[in-house]
Amino acid sequence: MNLESKVIGKPVSRVDGRLKTTGTAQYSADQRPSEDRPMHAVLVKSGIPSGRITGFDLSAVQGMDGFVRFLSHLDGALIRSIKNPADGSFAAGEEYTPFESDRVDFVGQHIGLVVARALETAEAAAKAVVVKYEASTARIAFDSPDAEVRQPILYNTGEELQVSRGDVDAALAKATHTVQATYTTPIEHHNPIEPSATLAVWDGDHVTVYDATQGSVNDKNYVAFGMSLDPENVRVLNPFIGGGFGCKGFTWPHSLIAAAAARVLDAPVLLVLSRKDMYTSCGHRPYTEQEVTLAADTDGVLTATRHLTDSYRSPVGDHVEPCGLTTAMLYRCDNLEVAHNVRVLNRPSGTPLRSPGEAPGTFALESAMDELAEKLGMDPVELRRRNHTDIDQRNGRKWSSKHLLDCYDRGAERIGWARRRAPGTWREGKDLVGLGMATACYPGYRTPTQTRLTLDRDGTLHVAVAVQDIGTGLYTVLAQMVADRFRTSPDTVRVLIGDSDLPPGPLAGGSMTTASVAAAVDDACRVLSETLRARLVKIGKTLGNEPLVVDGGALRTGALSVPMTELIPTGSPAIAAEGGTNDIYGFAGGVETDKSFYSFGAIFAEVRIDRDYGIIRVPKMTGVFDVGRVINAKTARSQMLGGMTFGIGMALMEETFIDDKTGRFVNPSLGEYYVPVNADVHELDVEMLDIPDYDFNPFGARGLGEISNVGASAAIANAVYNATGIRVRHLPIRLDDLLEGLPR
Amino acid sequence: MAASANQLRINLAINDTVHGLDIDPRTTLLDLLRETLDLTGTKKGCNHGQCGACTVHVNGQRVLSCLTLAALCDGVQVRTIEGIGTPDDLHPMQDAFIAHDGFQCGYCTSGQIMSALAVLEEPWGPDAAAIKEAMSGNICRCGAYPNIVAAVQEVRKGLEVDRNA
Structure with missing residues (x-):
C-alpha cells in the first residue's frame, strides 16, 4: 500500500x-489575546493533610498595592458541583469540586486563589494569606493500619484489574523452579518543563481557555460543566504544550479555578502553576509494592504466575497504578492471578504517568523473569523465547501483528549480548560491567x-x-x-x-x-x-x-x-x-474483533559500575520496537530516545519522598527530584522493525509514546545484577544500594 | 507604567533596543522580559535556576534570567531568543536543532539554544563529552539530549546543515 x-x-x-x-x-502562558493585560493568579494550597478550614486571615494582604481579590469556598458557588462520574463527557483527575467546601483531604489541595495586577504582588499575597484549620486524623503512611483498602474492579480503560485463570496454588505445589519476591517503585512526578498554565478570557457567556492540556475536547467539556455552560460556549486552545507525560491528560481543578476567577472579576486571568504546585496539583505515579511469584518447569516454561500490586489513591482521586495488566497478557501461562489493592490515604492524587502500570509493572515482572532465568541457569533472552506466545493470554485472540522474537534477536545483536558473562565477573579497569534486558509492550488504542x-x-x-x-x-x-x-x-x-x-x-x-x-x-x-x-x-x-x-x-x-x-x-x-x-479499539465498548492489538519491543542495557564508589553509568541502551508502520523516522526515533531516557531516570534517579507525619512532599523541585540531564545520557540505539499493522488502521501505525520506557528500568536493574551479583528490588537504584556488597 | 515610590528606574538594551523602565524591585529579568515586554520566547520552567529554560545572554554570557533581578540589570546588554533569528531567517544553530530534532515539545528549546550559542564562545573541549557537560544545566524532559549534542557539534565544526538528514 x-x-x-x-x-x-x-x-x-x-x-x-x-x-x-x-x-x-506560543504556549498557554505566552498568549496575549486581549488588549487588557491578564490579571495574575496564584494558588493558596492547604498545609494540612486532613481537616477543615475555619477561616482566612487576609490582614497582611488587603493593603498590598495592586492586590485585587482573594477567592475561596467562602465566595459561594463559583463552580458547579461535580459529582463523579459527572455526566460522562469528561475525565477529571480528581472527583471533587474546588472551592465547594471547607474540607481538606491532602496537603497541597487548592483552597484559595489570590488575584493581583502584577505577578510579584500575587506571589507575595499568596504567601501572606494565613489559613486557619481544624485538623482531623490523617492516614498518610503507606502502612497506616486503619486505612481503607479497596479492590478496584476496572482500570480506566475498562480492563479487569482482578484476574484469575487456572489454579496457581496447585501449579506452585508441583513446581520445580520458583521465584517469589517483592519489588517496590517510588512516587514519581512527570515534571514536564512547562508548568500547567491556564489563561481564561470571557466574552459574555463564552469563555476562551488557553490551557496547557493534553486534551482540548476533554478540557472543554470539563470547563463547560463546571461553569454551567453549553460546551459550544467554551473554546480551549492549546496549539503548543510543553510536554505532559500524563499530568496534563485528565483535567484538574486549577483550570476551573482560573475560569471562575476570570468570570467573577470580568477580566482575563492567567494562572501559571509553580514548579512546587506541580507536585500536588496534577498527579503523580503512586508508590507501588508488587509481589511477583513465578514458577517454571525445567525447560523454563512458565507454569504459574502471580502478580499482586499494593498501591494507594487519594480520597478524591481514583487513579489505580495497574501494574499487573501486562503480566496478564504477555507470556504463555495457564495458571495466573493478578490482583490490585489500593489504600485510601491523605496524599495528593495519582494519575497516569508515561506507561502507567506498564513501567512499574514490568520492573517487577521482568526483574522476576531475570531471577527465574538465573535460577534455571538459562539465558534471560532464551527464557523469554520459551514463553513467547502468538495468542493474547487474556482472551485467546491472535495478535494483529507481533514480531517480538525479531526484537529479541535484533537487540541482542546490537548490544553485543554474546559478551555477557556470569554475574560480578566482568571487569574492565575500575569498572564492573554488566548487560541486562527486558521485554517492552504497550496496548494499541x-x-x-x-x-x-x-x-x-x-x-x-x-x-x-x-x-x-x-x-x-x-x-x-x-x-x-x-x-x-x-x-x-x-x-x-x-x-x-x-x-x-x-x-x-x-x-x-x-x-x-x-x-x-x-x-x-x-x-x-x-x-x-x-x-x-x-x-x-x-x-x-x-x-x-x-x-x-x-x-x-x-x-x-x-x-x-x-x-x-x-x-x-x-x-x-x-x-x-x-x-x-467512531471505532474504538483497546477500550471497553470497542469494536468486535478477533484480533488483539499491542506493540512490542525489547530493551537491552549495558551498565558500568565504579568498583570503589558504586557509581552507576549506562554507556549504552538498545531498544528494538515493533510498533507498526513508522510515519516519521525522525520524530519516532526521538520519542524512543525520550522514553529510554525516562527509563534511565526511573531506574537510577527519580523519587519523590513524602513525610509520613505531615503529608508533605519533601523534595518538590528539580533541584531535589533528579531527572536525567545531558551528561547522564550516553549512546541510545534505536531500531524500528517498521512492519505495518493494517488491521489497526489504514496507515498501519500503532503508537509509540509510551513503549520505550516500558521495560527500560528492568533492563537496567538486570544489568546492575549482572555487573555486581547484587539484586536490587526497589527503584531508583543508587550507589548506596551497591557499596557494601560490591565484589572486590 | 507610572513610577511610584517603590519603583526603580533602569535602562538596559534588549536585542539592541534600549528600554527605560520603571520596575518593581522584586521583578526578575525573566518576568520583566515575559510580563512587561511580552518577549515570551524565554520560558519559565522552575523559577529556581534548576532547569535552564530561562537562559538568556547578559553582556555576552549565559545567565539564568529567573535568578537575575531586573534591578541589577541597569546598563547591561541582554540578548534573548528573539534576538537570534526568526522563522524566516534562522541562525545556523536553530537550523541545526531542526535538522537533528534537538527538541520535542520545544519548551526548553529557547534556553537550550541560548546555552548552545554561549558554549561556542566558552573554553570547552572538542568532544561530545564536553558538550554533554556544558549543556547539563538545561533539562530536556522529552529526552532530546543526543540530538542536542549532535546539533551543537555540527555548528561547532562549521559543517553545512543537511536539512533532510
Missing part, C-alpha cells in the same frame, strides 16, 4: 520547528476522531482536527499523512490542531493519537477525493481511475491536469470534506 510512499516513513523535519526554535511558538480537509485555490491542503502535539511530532505526521494520500509534499499541507472548536479527536495519551487520526485522515482524504472527482466531472473533464495528485497549482490524475483556478473559480469557496470514524 503506502510502503512505496514518498513521505510516509521518511525523516521529515518538524513542520513547527521554525516556531519552536525561534521562541515564536484508538478512539473516535473526525477530520476536516480543505483544498484551497492555491493548491494548499488544510487538515483540521482537535488533537494536540505535546512534542510527539503530530503536526508533521498529519502533514505527511495528507501529503501521502494526495501524492504531494508535506510542505503543501497546513495543519490546524490545538483548538477544541475543530472536529473532535482524542487526547494525547495512551499512545493513541497517531493511530486514531490515521483512520480519520484516511477517511477524510477518501471523501475529499470523491468530491474532487465529482467536481472535475461537473466541469466537463473525463477521468480515469488513476489517483489524484495535488501538484502545486494543479490537480492531476493520469494525463489530465486541471489548474486549481479552473477547479475553484474566483469567488468560489475552497473545497472541503469531512471524514472520520
Whole structure:
C-alpha cells in the first residue's frame, strides 16, 4: 500500500520547528489575546493533610498595592458541583469540586486563589494569606493500619484489574523452579518543563481557555460543566504544550479555578502553576509494592504466575497504578492471578504517568523473569523465547501483528549480548560491567476522531482536527499523512490542531493519537477525493481511475491536469470534506474483533559500575520496537530516545519522598527530584522493525509514546545484577544500594 | 507604567533596543522580559535556576534570567531568543536543532539554544563529552539530549546543515 510512499516513513523535519526554535511558538502562558493585560493568579494550597478550614486571615494582604481579590469556598458557588462520574463527557483527575467546601483531604489541595495586577504582588499575597484549620486524623503512611483498602474492579480503560485463570496454588505445589519476591517503585512526578498554565478570557457567556492540556475536547467539556455552560460556549486552545507525560491528560481543578476567577472579576486571568504546585496539583505515579511469584518447569516454561500490586489513591482521586495488566497478557501461562489493592490515604492524587502500570509493572515482572532465568541457569533472552506466545493470554485472540522474537534477536545483536558473562565477573579497569534486558509492550488504542480537509485555490491542503502535539511530532505526521494520500509534499499541507472548536479527536495519551487520526485522515482524504472527482466531472473533464495528485497549482490524475483556478473559480469557496470514524479499539465498548492489538519491543542495557564508589553509568541502551508502520523516522526515533531516557531516570534517579507525619512532599523541585540531564545520557540505539499493522488502521501505525520506557528500568536493574551479583528490588537504584556488597 | 515610590528606574538594551523602565524591585529579568515586554520566547520552567529554560545572554554570557533581578540589570546588554533569528531567517544553530530534532515539545528549546550559542564562545573541549557537560544545566524532559549534542557539534565544526538528514 503506502510502503512505496514518498513521505510516509521518511525523516521529515518538524513542520513547527521554525516556531519552536525561534521562541515564536506560543504556549498557554505566552498568549496575549486581549488588549487588557491578564490579571495574575496564584494558588493558596492547604498545609494540612486532613481537616477543615475555619477561616482566612487576609490582614497582611488587603493593603498590598495592586492586590485585587482573594477567592475561596467562602465566595459561594463559583463552580458547579461535580459529582463523579459527572455526566460522562469528561475525565477529571480528581472527583471533587474546588472551592465547594471547607474540607481538606491532602496537603497541597487548592483552597484559595489570590488575584493581583502584577505577578510579584500575587506571589507575595499568596504567601501572606494565613489559613486557619481544624485538623482531623490523617492516614498518610503507606502502612497506616486503619486505612481503607479497596479492590478496584476496572482500570480506566475498562480492563479487569482482578484476574484469575487456572489454579496457581496447585501449579506452585508441583513446581520445580520458583521465584517469589517483592519489588517496590517510588512516587514519581512527570515534571514536564512547562508548568500547567491556564489563561481564561470571557466574552459574555463564552469563555476562551488557553490551557496547557493534553486534551482540548476533554478540557472543554470539563470547563463547560463546571461553569454551567453549553460546551459550544467554551473554546480551549492549546496549539503548543510543553510536554505532559500524563499530568496534563485528565483535567484538574486549577483550570476551573482560573475560569471562575476570570468570570467573577470580568477580566482575563492567567494562572501559571509553580514548579512546587506541580507536585500536588496534577498527579503523580503512586508508590507501588508488587509481589511477583513465578514458577517454571525445567525447560523454563512458565507454569504459574502471580502478580499482586499494593498501591494507594487519594480520597478524591481514583487513579489505580495497574501494574499487573501486562503480566496478564504477555507470556504463555495457564495458571495466573493478578490482583490490585489500593489504600485510601491523605496524599495528593495519582494519575497516569508515561506507561502507567506498564513501567512499574514490568520492573517487577521482568526483574522476576531475570531471577527465574538465573535460577534455571538459562539465558534471560532464551527464557523469554520459551514463553513467547502468538495468542493474547487474556482472551485467546491472535495478535494483529507481533514480531517480538525479531526484537529479541535484533537487540541482542546490537548490544553485543554474546559478551555477557556470569554475574560480578566482568571487569574492565575500575569498572564492573554488566548487560541486562527486558521485554517492552504497550496496548494499541484508538478512539473516535473526525477530520476536516480543505483544498484551497492555491493548491494548499488544510487538515483540521482537535488533537494536540505535546512534542510527539503530530503536526508533521498529519502533514505527511495528507501529503501521502494526495501524492504531494508535506510542505503543501497546513495543519490546524490545538483548538477544541475543530472536529473532535482524542487526547494525547495512551499512545493513541497517531493511530486514531490515521483512520480519520484516511477517511477524510477518501471523501475529499470523491468530491474532487465529482467536481472535475461537473466541469466537463473525463477521468480515469488513476489517483489524484495535488501538484502545486494543479490537480492531476493520469494525463489530465486541471489548474486549481479552473477547479475553484474566483469567488468560489475552497473545497472541503469531512471524514472520520467512531471505532474504538483497546477500550471497553470497542469494536468486535478477533484480533488483539499491542506493540512490542525489547530493551537491552549495558551498565558500568565504579568498583570503589558504586557509581552507576549506562554507556549504552538498545531498544528494538515493533510498533507498526513508522510515519516519521525522525520524530519516532526521538520519542524512543525520550522514553529510554525516562527509563534511565526511573531506574537510577527519580523519587519523590513524602513525610509520613505531615503529608508533605519533601523534595518538590528539580533541584531535589533528579531527572536525567545531558551528561547522564550516553549512546541510545534505536531500531524500528517498521512492519505495518493494517488491521489497526489504514496507515498501519500503532503508537509509540509510551513503549520505550516500558521495560527500560528492568533492563537496567538486570544489568546492575549482572555487573555486581547484587539484586536490587526497589527503584531508583543508587550507589548506596551497591557499596557494601560490591565484589572486590 | 507610572513610577511610584517603590519603583526603580533602569535602562538596559534588549536585542539592541534600549528600554527605560520603571520596575518593581522584586521583578526578575525573566518576568520583566515575559510580563512587561511580552518577549515570551524565554520560558519559565522552575523559577529556581534548576532547569535552564530561562537562559538568556547578559553582556555576552549565559545567565539564568529567573535568578537575575531586573534591578541589577541597569546598563547591561541582554540578548534573548528573539534576538537570534526568526522563522524566516534562522541562525545556523536553530537550523541545526531542526535538522537533528534537538527538541520535542520545544519548551526548553529557547534556553537550550541560548546555552548552545554561549558554549561556542566558552573554553570547552572538542568532544561530545564536553558538550554533554556544558549543556547539563538545561533539562530536556522529552529526552532530546543526543540530538542536542549532535546539533551543537555540527555548528561547532562549521559543517553545512543537511536539512533532510
